[in-house]
Every structure is written in structure tokens, then in C-alpha cells.
Amino acid sequence: MTPLLEAEGLARVYASRRGVFGRPVAVRAVDHVSLRLGRGETLGVVGESGSGKSTAGRLLLGFEAPDEGEARFDGAAMPPPGSPEWRRLRARMQMIYQDPLGALDRRLTVAAQVKEPLDIHGIGAPEDRAARAAELLAATGLSARIGARRPHELSGGQRQRAVIARALATRPDLLVCDEPVSALDVSIQAQVVNLLSDLQAELGLAMIFISHDLRVVRQISARVAVMYLGRIVEEGAADDIFARPVHPYTKALVSAAPAPGKTGKRILLEGEPPNPAARPSGCAFHPRCAVAVPRCRAEVPSLADLGAGRRAACHLVAPLSGQEAA
């Protein structure tokens, strides 16, 4: 069976100019990202800011064309952005944004905006669409009264629920959530994550959940990919990765995440945060890596299969006995 979403060597290069007369520098925001996502699966993507996780999400949805590589949805190559086929495909893949207020039109009521995808894709009879919109709002916990309001009259959590209701209107197969809860209060975060998790199970959605918050990703994802400077450095089952990280960067990330009753010391990363424009040679992580060896400076590690669904890109990680190697 073909996976729902398949990416092969995706890369996106931006030209960035430094200073007024500076020469443009090619920045590889996303580099050689390959992944597969089956129907109904959830993949969490974690990484610090600038690691290319949002760009990867946009490439996977086909919002921009990759400079290298290819994304395939349901076995077919992604049509060019803006083309009629691309627009039609939007009914099957949707996005949840970090800033729900920005993603909503402030002049239209929430209910009208939840109805809009139905109008765009001509789903259902025109007179039934308002009822379907109300149903969607109810499914995300919003009353008809709230549906009659405009976005700026809603709270942050309600706005994000409205965005979720709109994204689900066309019954998509794939949902990409780009930091969907990082703009919300912690108490609301849990509600929205639970809502996404429930809807995902109920509707059999495939979901890519992009976040820098490890706790949230762990709660919702079955598999996790860790990104560093545009590359996936480690991938595997969520529980497995958080319990036994093998890549030194993942180890530092996991050790830094607070957890109740957690003991053991944190690994503090040294050196500067990564700058995608001045990518270190070899393994991009080597300047901050505690266990780097000379080979790390010279050679880019490839994402090697460790068995048991684990992949990691590190010279010091050996297949199968991965946990002890580094």
C-alpha cells in the first residue's frame, strides 16, 4: 500500500543577503528531508527555531515547490502551487496555524469562515452548508452563539478551535499543524491538544505535528522526527525516542525537557545556536557536540537505519546497539 505522504530528499534553498552590499548567501532551510506518513498516522516534528521544521511542513503540503527532491501525496506528485489541481487537492490536506487570529478574516463571522471551504470545493448543497458549519463548530466545542461572532471577539483557544473546525470542513486526509498551541496559555494548550488528538482518532486523520515543545509532541505523536539545521537527525517511535535518545542532539533536547519527578543531570549545549547561513562542515551539530570526533568535522553523517523503526544521523551511533554507542 502506498503511504499517504512520501517525501524524498526535499530541499529548499533561500537566498539571504547580509548587509546592504553583501553577496547573497544560499541558506538551505531544509536539506535532504525524506519521510513517509501512512493513513491515520501522526508524526511529530521537533527542533529549535530555525531548524527548518515549518519550511518542511510547507513543502510537504506543497505550499512551495521544493528546490530538490519530491513530495508525493497518495502516490501522485505534488502539482505546482496555485494550479487548479493544486487547489482541488487542498480539500484533502489542510493546515493549522500558529497564529489563529492572523489566519482568520476579521470582517467575517467565524461560522461564515468555517463554511468557506465547503463553498470553495462545492461540497454539499448550498443550503445545507450552514448546518454543516454549525456541526463542525459543535465538534470543536464552539456554540452557535460563538459562531456568530467575529474572530477578535473570541479568546485565543476559541479562535484556534475555529481554525481547526475550518480545516476539518472538507474531511481532509492530512492535517499539518505548525506550532498550533505555542501561542496559547498552558491550560488551553492541553484542551486544544486533546481536541486534536480526539478528532484525529475519530476521523482517521494523518497528522504532522510541528512543535518545539517536546511534551506536546510526545502526547500526540506516535512517531517523532528531530530536526537540526534543516536535516532530520533522528527519527523513531515517540516513546522510544524520548526513553532512549541516541543522537547527541536528541539526548540534549530530551534531558532539557522538564518532567515531574525527573532526576539525572541536564546536558547543556555549548556554543552558539545554529545559523543556517553559516552551516558547519561535516555534521552540522559537531561544534556543539560533546562527543564529536575529527570525522564529524569532515563527513556529513547520513540518516542510517538502526532497525526497529529507528533512524539516526550520527557517525558514533552503530546500528542495533545504538543506545550505548554515543
Added chain:
Amino acid sequence: MALAEASAPRPGLARPPLGILLALLWIALMLFLAVFGDFVAPQEFTAMDLMARLSPPFTEGHWLGTDELGRDVLSRLIASIRVSLIIAFGATLISAALGTTLGFLAAHFRGWVEQAVLMLADFQAAMPFLILALAVLAFFGNDLTLLVLLMGLYGWERYARIARGLAISAGAQGYASAVRQLGGTPRRVYLRHILPNIASTLIVSMTLVFPEVILLESGLSFLGLGVQPPMTSLGNMVGYGREYITRAPWILLSPAVVIVLTTLAVSSLGDWLRDRLDPTTR
């Protein structure tokens, strides 16, 4: 609308301040005169009464006096208001439509389309429009339609810049890109989402361009290149009244007062509308 009942009461229907009420009244009066002027005017605006030349205001039968040919100033004023308003409204609407369309095209296609539109806008902004208008009118003669179309080229670059800038910022991230990512066609994105959201800004710039068009038309008519006699306009009246400014200042003063009051009323109305049209500040 149902939504107005469902949400909290808005103070949106509060009475506007007195100044705005006066401005509205004045604009309403001007529109009324423009539409029903023929029924209100005491005389035909070309009718001459040579026995009563240059009569001062408040003369029996000529409440605003007469001009050098004994034509009733009040009747001529009403006819002028009609012509000037047709030109100003027509030109403002044409330039708003033209500018917004070009701005959206620039924002949508980017690349060379955007460069071309911006270059045209810079050209338009750099060239004194009066000179351009003089050249066109000198070559093609002047007819009211041509004058409206020509004035319609005035000020479009402002709408184009505003529309382009706002459309790009809405498309870069936010509601417009969200609709695009829902699968909406560019037509839906621009007409149903971006246009209503930037309409308040565009309307305010229309109220800024409107007085300028009246003044420009007055200037051209004053120079003798605008509306031609026997047809009359506000600027035309000021231009011909200039020769009698010492002996019969009322010929020039009454249209001048109308120009000042109308432009003032439209721009203060625009200022007030800007605040009212924004749903988040209501």
C-alpha cells in the same frame, strides 16, 4: 442581521459628532442640487438679463446677484455644482477602480508586472498632472467625457500602492494566505477577502482624492482648458469671475465658497469614516 442580535450590542449606531452631521448635510444638499437642480434653479443658467448686469446679491429675483451678462449667479452655481460633481465623482471612482486593480495585479503576479505597475506609478507621481492634462486637452480638445476620463487618471497611483502593499502583507501570512491554502481561487481571495478588508483605507483615500479632483478641475477650467462655455463649472465660474473681482466679487466668491465647503466636508467625512469602518475599533 442575525449576528448583530447574537453578539453584544455595538455602539456603532451612535450619533456622529456635530461637525460630521453638518458635513453630511452639506454633501446631501450638493447631491440634491446636482440631481434636482433643474427644478430648483430660479432661471435657465444661460438666460441673460442685460438690463440687470452685475447686480449685487439680494437683488429681487437674483439672490446671489448677476454676472457681467446679467445671468443669475444662483442658477449658474447650481448648474456648475452638477457638472463639477459629475466630474469629481466619475473621476474618483475611475481612479479608485483602476488603481486598485493595478495594485492587485502587481501583488498577485509580482515579477515584471509589479515592476511595470510601480514604474508607471512613479512616473505618474513624478509628473505634474496639470501639465499632462494640459497636453492631453490641447491635443484632443475638451469634451466632458474626455475630461472625466482624464481626471480618472489622477491619483490612481496612490490606490495602486496602497492596494499592492496591503495585498502583499495579507498574502505573506494571514487571512489571505489561509484562504489560498484552503483552495480558494485568486478571485475569491482578492474580491471576497482582501478588498473588504482594505476598503476602509481605499475609501479614505478616495475622500482625499475627491477634493483634489474638484480643485484640479477648477484649476483647468480657470485656465480655460476645462469645461467650455456655455457649459459651466465651479472652476469655470471662478475663472471668469476673476475679471470682475473688484467690481463684482460675488461672481467669484459664491463658487469659491462652494468649493471650499464641499472639499472640507468630504475630507472630514473621510477622516470620520476611517475610524468607523474598522470593525476592531468599533
